[in-house]
Amino acid sequence: MPDKSVILAAIAREMQTGVLVLDKEGRALYANPFLVQSFPITGGVEGAPVSAIIKNETLLKTIDGFIGARGGSSKEIEISESGRFFNARIVPLADKAEFSILLFLQDITEEKRVETIKKDFVANVSHELRTPLASIKGYSETLLDGGMEDMDTQKEFLRVIDRHATRMSRLIDDLLILSRLESHQMPIVFAPVDLKELINATSSGFKMQSQDKGIKINVAIRDDTPKVSGDRDRLEQVMVNLLDNAIKYTPSGGSVEVSAAPAGDGHVRIDVTDTGFGIPVEDIPRIFERFYRVDKARSRELGGTGLGLAIVKHIISGHNGRVWVESVPGKGSSFSVMLKVWG
Numbered sequence: 001m002p003d004k005s006v007i008l009a010a011i012a013r014e015m016q017t018g019v020l021v022l023d024k025e026g027r028a029l030y031a032n033p034f035l036v037q038s039f040p041i042t043g044g045v046e047g048a049p050v051s052a053i054i055k056n057e058t059l060l061k062t063i064d065g066f067i068g069a070r071g072g073s074s075k076e077i078e079i080s081e082s083g084r085f086f087n088a089r090i091v092p093l094a095d096k097a098e099f100s101i102l103l104f105l106q107d108i109t110e111e112k113r114v115e116t117i118k119k120d121f122v123a124n125v126s127h128e129l130r131t132p133l134a135s136i137k138g139y140s141e142t143l144l145d146g147g148m149e150d151m152d153t154q155k156e157f158l159r160v161i162d163r164h165a166t167r168m169s170r171l172i173d174d175l176l177i178l179s180r181l182e183s184h185q186m187p188i189v190f191a192p193v194d195l196k197e198l199i200n201a202t203s204s205g206f207k208m209q210s211q212d213k214g215i216k217i218n219v220a221i222r223d224d225t226p227k228v229s230g231d232r233d234r235l236e237q238v239m240v241n242l243l244d245n246a247i248k249y250t251p252s253g254g255s256v257e258v259s260a261a262p263a264g265d266g267h268v269r270i271d272v273t274d275t276g277f278g279i280p281v282e283d284i285p286r287i288f289e290r291f292y293r294v295d296k297a298r299s300r301e302l303g304g305t306g307l308g309l310a311i312v313k314h315i316i317s318g319h320n321g322r323v324w325v326e327s328v329p330g331k332g333s334s335f336s337v338m339l340k341v342w343g
């Protein structure tokens with residue numbers, strides 16, 4: 001068996017937690033590599049006073065308290081230093097005449113980030129459900145109160161209720177799809193997919209919607225486009241979301257073009273190009289995030305919840321493909337998807 005000190009040194013060197021040992025004046029006696037890396041200071045950590053290494057006031061006060069009392073019971077606090085979060089455990093160590101303090105600093109930045117995402121997610125979902133629910137409740141209460149003799153108004157109210165209920169159930173459907181995709185409960189089953197057939201079928205599905213809005217859909221699939229490797233149902237969801245957006249965010253009289261062509265290097269590229277509102281350059285990096293909408297009011301009015309592109313992104317990355325957008329505000333947007341050729 002190797003020497004105990006060799007083992008201990010290896011533990012201190014390899015552990016992914018910062019270790020700092022302070023003397024009775026609060027100067028650093030020892031710091032392991034993880035700590036040096038997380039709290040770099042000029043002139044080196046060893047010998048430096050703790051206040052030069054970590055700035056957190058609560059932590060420094062606690063250490064001062066331990067030094068003053070030459071002891072105490074260990075404490076755990078959460079600190080944030082230059083954009084990162086740490087869980088700090090401060091352990092006073094009284095050994096005969098000697099007194100020192102052990103500090104363990106565990107980087108919890110990633111846990112914090114996940115926690116924030118979760119909190120935001122719950123807040124977003126609740127908000128998105130509350131809005132239609134409030135309308136449903138308001139309109140149904142008015143109907144139940146009576147005094148609403150006029151049949152046409154009654155019908156109109158019921159239509160509003162129905163619209164909001166549909167919206168809620170769409171939101172739940174989208175959330176379930178996203179959650180299944182994220183937890184890999186919806187595996188992608190690869191098979192040859194004929195894009196000509198898929199794109200023609202999905203575009204036909206939007207005939208009514210586009211005609212109602214006075215938008216022309218053009219489909220242009222190059223004849224030499226090979227079959228791609230993918231899951232037809234999932235890719236249909238991609239096309240539905242991209243087409244839905246293109247039509248939704250294009251004013252009447254505009255047009256949408258869907259094209260597909262070989263892109264070389266064993267790939268096929270699909271483009272969905274519209275002559276719509278476009279997307280400001282600062283919003284582009286965020287539109288694939290869940291619930292992100294450029295213009296919340298407009299999108300909500302059009303029935304959107306901001307989940308469509310998050311679903312698209314998930315499906316395409318599950319295909320090891322790529323999806324991106326180019327847009328000129330006021331002129332239009334072009335969403336592109338790159339997929340692998342089958343075989």
Ligand SMILES: Nc1ncnc2c1ncn2[C@@H]1O[C@H](COP(=O)(O)OP(=O)(O)OP(=O)(O)O)[C@@H](O)[C@H]1O
Nearest residue numbers: 245246249278287293294299304305306307308309
């Ligand atoms: N073709 C487009 N033209 C202009 N803006 C777009 C286009 N596609 C997406 N966007 C912007 O990106 C946002 C996110 O799109 P996404 O499809 O994820 O959500 P949504 O359409 O608002 O709602 P959902 O798809 O869940 O019904 C939209 O709210 C819109 O602001």
Ligand SMILES: [Mg+2]
Nearest residue numbers: 245304308309
């Ligand atoms: Mg959408």
